[in-house]
Amino acid sequence: MSRRQTNPSRRLAGSGPFGGIFHPKSRVSPLLSVVLIIVGVVLLIGLFRGGSGIFAGNKEAISKVEGDYSCTLEVQRAIPILKKAYGDNMRKVLHVGPDTCSVVSKLLREEETEAWGVEPYEIEDAGSCKSLVHKGIVREADIKFPLQYRPKSFSLVIVSDALEYLSPKYLNKTLPDLARVSADGLVIFTGYPGKQRAKVAELSKFGRPAKMRSSSWWIRFFGQISLEVNEATAKKFEQAAIKLSYKPSCQVFHLRSYH
Numbered sequence: 001m002s003r004r005q006t007n008p009s010r011r012l013a014g015s016g017p018f019g020g021i022f023h024p025k026s027r028v029s030p031l032l033s034v035v036l037i038i039v040g041v042v043l044l045i046g047l048f049r050g051g052s053g054i055f056a057g058n059k060e061a062i063s064k065v066e067g068d069y070s071c072t073l074e075v076q077r078a079i080p081i082l083k084k085a086y087g088d089n090m091r092k093v094l095h096v097g098p099d100t101c102s103v104v105s106k107l108l109r110e111e112e113t114e115a116w117g118v119e120p121y122e123i124e125d126a127g128s129c130k131s132l133v134h135k136g137i138v139r140e141a142d143i144k145f146p147l148q149y150r151p152k153s154f155s156l157v158i159v160s161d162a163l164e165y166l167s168p169k170y171l172n173k174t175l176p177d178l179a180r181v182s183a184d185g186l187v188i189f190t191g192y193p194g195k196q197r198a199k200v201a202e203l204s205k206f207g208r209p210a211k212m213r214s215s216s217w218w219i220r221f222f223g224q225i226s227l228e229v230n231e232a233t234a235k236k237f238e239q240a241a242i243k244l245s246y247k248p249s250c251q252v253f254h255l256r257s258y259h
């Protein structure tokens with residue numbers, strides 16, 4: 001708050017030496033205009049990165065526009081299809097992925113669905129997330145390490161936009177752990193190789209660029225760690241998707257939990 005209040009006065013004071021340019025008769029030297037433009041751009045970038053400033057409201061709109069890359073957004077769109085495919089197994093859902101608060105809030109609005117969330121990175125938007133975190137429904141956790149949940153705590157675990165940032169060495173531990181905390185299935189939403197655009201902001205947030213793997217890569221990897229694709233549910237999901245004219249822009253894998 002205080003930052004926002006002090007900004008205008010600082011900017012006013014700063015414009016002192018350049019005050020003349022606003023006078024209609026004065027001539028602006030080309031060099032001065034260039035300098036002013038650069039200063040303006042730098043200020044804008046600063047505001048954008050600060051996030052909490054004037055553009056905070058806009059940021060969400062921007063991420064929605066670019067949302068076609070985001071599989072977390074895809075999870076939200078897919079909830080009706082998931083319900084058709086999983087039925088009763090949607091009663092206790094854990095979502096793992098960035099912006100999990102948005103998915104959890106949406107799931108909680110569904111009838112007969114309880115939902116929890118794990119945010120693999122920093123919880124950014126404390127605003128709408130605050131009460132979910134406060135109630136212990138959403139947690140921040142490094143998914144390279146075992147999750148603090150008992151085996152089979154959830155009927156279904158859904159993960160999106162998170163595994164892409166893990167190397168096979170970590171995937172080898174994280175995927176079995178996600179299967180461990182689920183009782184009736186694990187659903188993976190992941191991008192197609194070559195289709196996804198990496199956002200600069202995301203790169204710095206996750207520390208490494210996302211690696212999109214092909215469907216055959218994933219299937220081979222699941223085999224290595226003895227995770228089975230649930231063909232029956234995958235088929236149900238596909239049929240429900242066709243019925244509701246839903247075309248996922250992410251790869252969706254349906255895996256069985258360990259027994």
Ligand SMILES: *[C@@H]1O[C@H](CO)[C@@H](O)[C@H](O)[C@H]1NC(C)=O
Pocket residue numbers: 168169172224225
């Ligand atoms: C992952 O585990 C599988 C089987 O447990 C093993 O064959 C494979 O080499 C491991 N991969 C890595 C990168 O550790």
